[in-house]
Amino acid sequence: MDEAVTALTTEECWEMLEQEEFGRIAFRLVDEVHITPINYAVDGRSLLFRSAEGEKLLAIVMGSEVAFEVDHYNDDFARSVVVRGAARLLPEDEAHRAENVPLRPWVAEEKYNVVELQPRVVSGRAFHLSRPWLHLRPHD
Amino acid sequence: MDEAVTALTTEECWEMLEQEEFGRIAFRLVDEVHITPINYAVDGRSLLFRSAEGEKLLAIVMGSEVAFEVDHYNDDFARSVVVRGAARLLPEDEAHRAENVPLRPWVAEEKYNVVELQPRVVSGRAFHLSRPWLHLRPHD
Numbered sequence: 147m148d149e150a151v152t153a154l155t156t157e158e159c160w161e162m163l164e165q166e167e168f169g170r171i172a173f174r175l176v177d178e179v180h181i182t183p184i185n186y187a188v189d190g191r192s193l194l195f196r197s198a199e200g201e202k203l204l205a206i207v208m209g210s211e212v213a214f215e216v217d218h219y220n221d222d223f224a225r226s227v228v229v230r231g232a233a234r235l236l237p238e239d240e241a242h243r244a245e246n247v248p249l250r251p252w253v254a255e256e257k258y259n260v261v262e263l264q265p266r267v268v269s270g271r272a273f274h275l276s277r278p279w280l281h282l283r284p285h286d
Numbered sequence: 287m288d289e290a291v292t293a294l295t296t297e298e299c300w301e302m303l304e305q306e307e308f309g310r311i312a313f314r315l316v317d318e319v320h321i322t323p324i325n326y327a328v329d330g331r332s333l334l335f336r337s338a339e340g341e342k343l344l345a346i347v348m349g350s351e352v353a354f355e356v357d358h359y360n361d362d363f364a365r366s367v368v369v370r371g372a373a374r375l376l377p378e379d380e381a382h383r384a385e386n387v388p389l390r391p392w393v394a395e396e397k398y399n400v401v402e403l404q405p406r407v408v409s410g411r412a413f414h415l416s417r418p419w420l421h422l423r424p425h426d
Contacts, residue, residue, distance in 0.1 A: 168364075170355050172312030172321040179319060181312040181353040183366045213321040215310050224308075226323040 154270030159227045162216060162270065164188045167248065169216040171195070171263075173205040173233075180205070186214070187249035193229060193263040194236075194249050206233040206261055214263060224273040231266035235259055294410030299367045302356060302410065304328045307388065309356040311335070311403075313345040313373075320345070326354070327389035333369060333403040334376075334389050346373040346401055354403060364413040371406035375399055 154162070172181040182202060186195050193214065197203045205212070212233045217226040236243065241260040249260075294302070312321040322342060326335050333354060337343045345352070352373045357366040376383065381400040389400075 168359065170310055170312075170321065170357070172310075172319050172353065174314065174319055177351075178370070179312050179314050179351060179353045180370075181310065181321065181355045181368055183355065183357050183364065211317075211319060213312065213319045215321045215323065217310070217323050219308065224323065228321055230318070230320075 150274050150276070152272050152274075154225065154227065154272060156268055159229075159268045159270040160188070160191075162218070162225060162227045163193070163229070163268075166216040166218065169214055171202065171212055171214045173202065173212040174210045175205050175208075184214075185249070187244075187247035189243055189247045189262075192265065194244050194247060195233075195261045195263070196244065196249060197235075197259040197261045203235065203259055203261070206235055211266070212263060219273075219275070221275070223275055225270065226273075227268070227270035229263060229265045229268050231264050233261050233263045236262055290414050290416070292412050292414075294365070294367065294412060296408055299408045299410040300328070300331075302358070302365060302367050303333070303369070303408075306356040306358065309354055311342065311352055311354045313342065313352040314350045315345050315348075324354075325389070327384075327387035329383055329387045329402075332405065334384050334387060335373075335401045335403070336384065336389060337375075337399040337401045343375065343399055343401070346375055351406070352403060359413075359415070361415070363415055365410065366413075367408070367410035369403060369405045369408050371404050373401050373403045376402050 168185050170181055171184050172179060184195055186193050211230060214229045215226060217224060244260045308325050310321055311324050312319060324335055326333050351370060354369045355366060357364060384400045
């Protein structure tokens, strides 16, 4: 059953990261693990986020490593890419990088901070789904 | 612009948790934060997962608190629910609980461990999306 889960190549991971625009970021705050949805854009070989002042920014300023995930699935397969690495708040003279990529806030809030995730580990998996019951459930 | 993001009620959070079957779990392994996609089911007011022997199980056995997220979005809005709490490996005489809920592995792998997440915090947000550029991008 080993074929049920296969590893994506690094190139496939970046292709998927470039296709998506919405993921989830996980980070530590002291002893707690937090996770929150976020939109993002790929800039070269790093990821850019806009961050509001709040928990996410606090964790980044504290210098912790973060984990970021995107996924996509349909009836037959699922794909997930995970990026782990250090996040840093871009200083003012670098924040313009966010203007050159499709990093637009989904929500009409003012978010001034640009955060860069520099990947240390990029990994992805493809799952061949086996969900015979899918057709047994009424869709609502 | 405050209406762009609204909090879900606890009841709305549980409704969404019951509708979905796929989320992402974040956990600590020593100093590292990890995130991985996982399928799950609601059993009463807790969440059940099947876990393979591996990183996820290791973190749970180590007693760390985990964070779990589900989300759903379309062109106009997004919703996300986050559950944080302690995860524990169910002992053999409780593992049958997984048989009474729609907790079926998507992938045809043998996964014998059943893990329960007992929520300490359940929170959710609805985002009214503002993506005027959506119609400007060609869909592939």
